[in-house]
Amino acid sequence: MELKSDYRIRPAGQAEIRPALLMKQQAWREAYGHLRDESFFTACENNFEAEVAWWERGIASGAEFFIAELADGTIIGLAGGTPVIDEDRDTGVEIELGMLYVLSPLYGTGLGEHLMETVLSQRDALVWVIEKNARARAFYRKHGFIADGTGEELTGSWAGLREIRMVRKRG
Template identity: 50%
Template sequence: MSTTNYTIRQAATGDIPATLAMKLAAWRETYAGQRPESFFELEESRREAQIDWWTRGLAAGAELWIATDDEGRIVGCAGGAPVLDEDADTGAVAELQMLYILAEAYGTGLGARLLQASIGNLSAVLWVLEHNPRAQAFYRKHGFELDGAREQLSDVWGGLYEVRMVRPGLHG
């Protein structure tokens, strides 16, 4: 059982490089068996472009939430936004666009805290890899259910599918 105290706050521009490094580490932990090493190397090679993209997003008003441990290391991130047109049929008002934490923080409640920070109790939609049972179980625990929508991914994610999960707004 971890005794680490995590702090959750909105990210600032200076947090972006470390957040992207954490996200890639979380991808390695989660997707190592589903993606070849070249996938992770390509993502690493795109780091500067991603920093620029995320910096512009924050400047435009996007909210990115990060979690830091006792030493100030970023160990998780989450982001939500208004639902996109293609998911409007779900009735949701928000989309959870990302939620990543390092394996060392699994089971600590950090994921739930980041979920709450990013989308609160709003009705929401998210897309998750079809073969990520741990993530799907986490989302079910927090009121999301599969709705039958399934989408094949392309580019470097080719050969994988995402499934859509939806939850009604929560009370309390």
């Protein structure tokens, strides 16, 4: 897929939840396929309706996430941020990039950066990244994020992986 200038980024509404989550499922397979087995993705896909309901409740209560879409409405990326939780207040930042996904054929096109900056608006921020996801770590380093030494072992369906916290300070 070649990225053309005819895409736009906009806040997602209720109507975009299902297609955005289907795109996210594909992006997860592309980003985490080397880290998780098929049963992980099958379980995620089997939980689709519950995830849709969770996102519907979030948007109804004021949460916002952004989608990147082609002129024909095909969703090719998504991103969202949240205020940092109490445990991350030690970073001195107020926003966490909670998700950023683009389809793999669009890696390196600038779409990920565009989505990220739509959410963060050049603010100081943090992101939690799977330590073994070298591509994501490199992307965030390129955009000013530095691993701050904080990490945690994941549990549940993510067991066996570790997340690290990366922080970006603009000032």
